[in-house]
Amino acid sequence: MLGNEYGRILAFFAIYIHIHFVYNCIYQESMKLMGMKGWIYWASSYSWYSIYVLILVSLSTLILHIKIGNAAVITHTDPSITFVFLLLFAFANMTLCFVVTTLFSKGNLL
Numbered sequence: 001m002l003g004n005e006y007g008r009i010l011a012f013f014a015i016y017i018h019i020h021f022v023y024n025c026i027y028q029e030s031m032k033l034m035g036m037k038g039w040i041y042w043a044s045s046y047s048w049y050s051i052y053v054l055i056l057v058s059l060s061t062l063i064l065h066i067k068i069g070n071a072a073v074i075t076h077t078d079p080s081i082t083f084v085f086l087l088l089f090a091f092a093n094m095t096l097c098f099v100v101t102t103l104f105s106k107g108n109l110l
Contacts (some may be wrong), residue, residue, distance in 0.1 A: 065082065
């Protein structure tokens with residue numbers, strides 16, 4: 001039961017993070033008008049979302065490896081390996097979001 005719902009919950013959080021990340025990174029131009037340098041904005045955004053993703057990956061690893069009754073979603077893998085894999089996947093997605101934000105020049109896509 002947990003395995004069926006876990007995929008939907010993880011997909012929802014991934015989509016939410018991506019939309020929120022792309023939407024907030026578009027405001028870089030307004031920060032430049034206030035005098036902030038571009039690399040400072042990108043570094044602060046990356047560190048802020050890294051903390052957010054670290055929390056979500058920790059919760060995901062916990063959910064995947066917690067035993068309910070006699071079964072868990074992932075049984076034969078060390079939780080640290082799952083944590084590192086999910087963390088690297090999340091950082092790759094964040095980097096992809098950074099690349100995608102360079103393609104847009106304004107906040108409204110429509």
